[in-house]
Amino acid sequence: MDTSLPISQVDFSQWRMRVPADRYNSDEYAARERENLWMKVWQIAGRAEEIPSPGDWKVHRIFDQSFILVRGKDNAVRGFVNACRHRGNKMCEGKGNSSRFTCRYHNWTFGLDGQLLALAHPDFEGTIEEFAAPKSELGLLPVQVECFAGFIFMNPDRNAAPLSEFLGPVRHVLDAYRMEEWIATGTNVREEMDCNWKVVMDAFGESYHIQGVHTELVGLSDTSRERFAAFGDHCAAAVPFGAASNGDAEEDVRTILGVPVEQFPLYADVLPRFREAVEGYRDENGKLILPEGLAAKDLFRQLIRKDLTSKGYDVSGLTDTQMTDYQYWLLFPNIFLQVCAGDATIIINEPHPDGDHNRCIWHVMFLHWVPEAERSAKAEPVKVMPAGEHYPYHWVLEQDYVQMPIQQEGLRNRLFEDMQLTRSEPRVAHFHSALDRWMA
Structure with a gap:
C-alpha cells in the first residue's frame, strides 16, 4: 500500500459511477443476488x-x-x-x-x-x-x-475455485499481520440493521463522510492523501495518520498526543512513552529539537514497533507506516477490514435471513493481538442481539449505525433511480463493478 496510487491519479473510467438504486430496493434483484452471488462466493x-x-x-x-x-x-x-x-x-x-x-x-x-x-x-x-x-x-x-x-471461510458452491485463488495477492498482503494470533476483545456483536447489506459496504468503503458524520475525526487524518489499490474483486485504501505536517514539530506532537485511545487502543501503552521521549529532545528552554531526519511520526512509529516486539508480537513483516496508518479493505463481497499493526475492526455484512432487502445482519468485532497465555481469558464470545434490541457501540460506530438506515429510507423511493459517485469514492465504485461481474 505504500506505493499505491493517490486517489487523484486513479482511473475512474474503468468503473460504473452511476449505481442503480434497484440493487437496494428490488425483490427481483435480491433474488438474483442470492443465486448469482451468495450461493457461489467465499464468505x-x-x-x-x-x-x-x-x-x-x-x-x-x-x-x-x-x-x-x-x-x-x-x-x-x-x-x-x-x-x-x-x-x-x-x-x-x-x-x-x-x-x-x-x-x-x-x-x-x-x-x-x-x-x-x-x-x-x-x-x-x-x-x-x-x-x-x-x-x-x-x-x-x-x-x-x-x-x-x-x-473460517465457507463457500456453498462445491465446485468453486480454492480460497487462495479467490483472495489472490490479498492473502500475501494480509499474512504479514499474523491475524491468526489475534482474538476478538471488547466488541463482538451480531445484530439486525434496517438497511441493505450493501449500504454498510458503501458507508465503510469511503472516508468522504467523515466531514459530515464523524467531524471529531477530521483532524486525525488527511483524506486528501488517501491511497488506493485494487486486488481483483477486492480493494484497499490507506489514509496517512495525522493531518499533513507543515513542518511544525510541536503541532505534530500535539496531534499524536490528542489521539483518542478509546478509538485507537493500540496506542494506549505507547502514548506515555512517546510523551516522555519527546521531553528528552527539549533544550534547556523547553524548545523541541528533533534529530535531523526524525519526524514526530517516525519517533511514534519506532516506539510502537518496539512496544509490540517486546510483548512478543512479530511485526518484522510490516512496514513503518503500518505501525500507524490503518489500511481500509473491502474484501468482496461483504467484509470491511480496518487493520493496523496488532489492531483491527472487522464488519461482516450479510443479507437478512428472511430475504428482506431493507434489512441485514452486521457482525462487528474488534480484533487485537494478545500474548498467547492471555488469549483464552480475554477472548470475547459472539453476542447475538435479540430482534428489536441494540448494542451501544463506541461513538464513531454509533454514528454510522444511526446514519445507514436513513440512507436506506431514501433509497426506497421509486423515483430515485441511481446514485452518483464522486472521485472521493474509488472503493465504492470498485465494489459495485465487482458486484456487476458476479451478477452478470
Whole structure:
C-alpha cells in the first residue's frame, strides 16, 4: 500500500459511477443476488477461535441455507450441509461440542468427518445399499471450508475455485499481520440493521463522510492523501495518520498526543512513552529539537514497533507506516477490514435471513493481538442481539449505525433511480463493478 496510487491519479473510467438504486430496493434483484452471488462466493462464517477444540461445532446460515462447521479430531475445520442424509432432518442448532452427530429423527450417526457411522437398526444397512447407495457414500454433504487469518471461510458452491485463488495477492498482503494470533476483545456483536447489506459496504468503503458524520475525526487524518489499490474483486485504501505536517514539530506532537485511545487502543501503552521521549529532545528552554531526519511520526512509529516486539508480537513483516496508518479493505463481497499493526475492526455484512432487502445482519468485532497465555481469558464470545434490541457501540460506530438506515429510507423511493459517485469514492465504485461481474 505504500506505493499505491493517490486517489487523484486513479482511473475512474474503468468503473460504473452511476449505481442503480434497484440493487437496494428490488425483490427481483435480491433474488438474483442470492443465486448469482451468495450461493457461489467465499464468505466468512466465523473465527476459528469460536470452535477451538476437537468436537467443537457451530451452525452458520445464509438465507435459509444451514451449514455445520466442526473441528475434527485431526484439528481440521470442515463444513457440512446441516441435513441428515436419510430424510433431510436438520442435525444441529446453535453451537456445541460432540464426539459425533446423531440425527434425532431416526438416530443415524455421523462422525466429525461427516462419514456415516451407524444406523439405529444395523439389519437395515443391507437395504440401504440395495435401494440407495453404499454406506460409505451416505455421509453428510460436504461444503468447501478453509481458514485464513484466523477466519473460517465457507463457500456453498462445491465446485468453486480454492480460497487462495479467490483472495489472490490479498492473502500475501494480509499474512504479514499474523491475524491468526489475534482474538476478538471488547466488541463482538451480531445484530439486525434496517438497511441493505450493501449500504454498510458503501458507508465503510469511503472516508468522504467523515466531514459530515464523524467531524471529531477530521483532524486525525488527511483524506486528501488517501491511497488506493485494487486486488481483483477486492480493494484497499490507506489514509496517512495525522493531518499533513507543515513542518511544525510541536503541532505534530500535539496531534499524536490528542489521539483518542478509546478509538485507537493500540496506542494506549505507547502514548506515555512517546510523551516522555519527546521531553528528552527539549533544550534547556523547553524548545523541541528533533534529530535531523526524525519526524514526530517516525519517533511514534519506532516506539510502537518496539512496544509490540517486546510483548512478543512479530511485526518484522510490516512496514513503518503500518505501525500507524490503518489500511481500509473491502474484501468482496461483504467484509470491511480496518487493520493496523496488532489492531483491527472487522464488519461482516450479510443479507437478512428472511430475504428482506431493507434489512441485514452486521457482525462487528474488534480484533487485537494478545500474548498467547492471555488469549483464552480475554477472548470475547459472539453476542447475538435479540430482534428489536441494540448494542451501544463506541461513538464513531454509533454514528454510522444511526446514519445507514436513513440512507436506506431514501433509497426506497421509486423515483430515485441511481446514485452518483464522486472521485472521493474509488472503493465504492470498485465494489459495485465487482458486484456487476458476479451478477452478470
